[in-house]
Amino acid sequence: MSHTICHVTVAVTRACLKIPYTNNLCKTLARTFADIAKKDSPSNVAVRNTKSDICLRVRRARPADVPRVLAFIRAHTRNAWPTLGAPSNASQIVLSDYVSRSLAQGHSMIAEQQDTSNKSCRIRALALGTTMCKWDASVLEKWARCVQCPRSRQLLMFSAHCLRAPALHDKYHVHNILQVILIVPEDVSTRREVIKTLARSAMQRGRDIGFSLVRFDAGNDAVIEVLEEMKLHKEWRIVYDVFGDAIKARHDCDFSSPSDPNHPSKLQIDYPQVGHGHALTVYSAFTDTPK
Numbered sequence: 001m002s003h004t005i006c007h008v009t010v011a012v013t014r015a016c017l018k019i020p021y022t023n024n025l026c027k028t029l030a031r032t033f034a035d036i037a038k039k040d041s042p043s044n045v046a047v048r049n050t051k052s053d054i055c056l057r058v059r060r061a062r063p064a065d066v067p068r069v070l071a072f073i074r075a076h077t078r079n080a081w082p083t084l085g086a087p088s089n090a091s092q093i094v095l096s097d098y099v100s101r102s103l104a105q106g107h108s109m110i111a112e113q114q115d116t117s118n119k120s121c122r123i124r125a126l127a128l129g130t131t132m133c134k135w136d137a138s139v140l141e142k143w144a145r146c147v148q149c150p151r152s153r154q155l156l157m158f159s160a161h162c163l164r165a166p167a168l169h170d171k172y173h174v175h176n177i178l179q180v181i182l183i184v185p186e187d188v189s190t191r192r193e194v195i196k197t198l199a200r201s202a203m204q205r206g207r208d209i210g211f212s213l214v215r216f217d218a219g220n221d222a223v224i225e226v227l228e229e230m231k232l233h234k235e236w237r238i239v240y241d242v243f244g245d246a247i248k249a250r251h252d253c254d255f256s257s258p259s260d261p262n263h264p265s266k267l268q269i270d271y272p273q274v275g276h277g278h279a280l281t282v283y284s285a286f287t288d289t290p291k
Helices: 002-018 023-029 063-075 089-103 135-144 151-166 168-172 189-209 221-229
Strands: 047-050 054-060 110-115 119-133 177-183 213-218 233-242 246-254 278-284
Touching: 054 119, 054 189, 063 089, 063 119, 089 119, 089 151, 110 189, 119 189, 135 151, 151 246, 168 213, 168 278, 177 189, 189 213, 189 221, 213 221
Parallel strands: 177 213
Antiparallel strands: 047 054, 054 110, 110 119, 119 177, 213 278, 233 246, 233 278
16 A cells, blocks of 8 residues: 555656646645644643642644754753763764654654743653654664764664664564653653653553553653652663763663563662663553553
8 A cells, every 4th residue: 555655646746747837736745744733632731830830731742843842852962862971963963863753753742831931832841752663673773874973873773772672562562662752851840740741641642543552761760760650561671881982781681570580570679870870761551551
C-alpha cells in the first residue's frame, strides 16, 4: 500500500511540474509534521502551585511550538543528554535535528506557564515522544557513521545502544513503542506534579493513537522517584561515564525477573553517581492499565 501511495505522489508531482501555475500544489503534497495543527484537546491539564499561584498548562506540542521547544532543549540539554555537557555548534545541529524529527511525529507534550508581563507562554517542561520500531537503533547507528563531530557521533551511538539493549519489542511482542524522554528542570514549580502529569498525558496519548506500550527514559532522581511512585515497571539501567568526547559504560543490568536469586532485579543495589558518572533507567507501562 505504501509503494502505491509513493507512485501516485510521484506521478502527480511530475504532472504538476509540467503544468504552469501549479507549483503551489507540489508544496501541499509535502508534509513535515505528522499531525495537522488542531485546537487544544479538552483533556488538557493544569498544574497549580497554591502557594505561589503559578499555573502550568500541559498540552500536546503543535508545529508552531517547534522553535520554542528547540530553544528550551538548548537551555536544558544536560537534563536529558548529560553526555553532551556543553554542546558545540555541531552537536546542537545534530541534537536539533534529532529533536525536530521527534516533534514532527506529534506525540510530544509540553508544560507552559503564562507570562503576565507580555501575555505570552513560556515552556517549562517537556515530554519528548517518539515512535520506536525494532530497527530504529540500526538506523540511528547508520546516521551516526555519517556525522563528523565526534561528540555527536558518540551521542547517537550511545542512544542507539540504549534503544536496543532493553529489547522491549521482543520481550512484549510489539511492533511500535512510544518512547518518552521527560525534561523537567529543577526550578519548575511543583516539579513532582508536573512530571506525573506529563507522564500520564504521554500514556493517554499512547492510548489514543493505539500504542500498547510506553517506554520512559529517566536520567535524574526526581523523574525516577515519580515513576517509581506511579508503579511503573523498571526494565533496564545503565551507569556510564563521560570523558571528553568518549562515553564509557560502567555496567548495565536487566531488571527482568529470572530465577537467579543473585540477579540485580532481586537485590537492592545502590548506583552512586560520583565523578563524571551518570545513569539512565528505562521504565515501561501498558496504556490499558490505569495509572
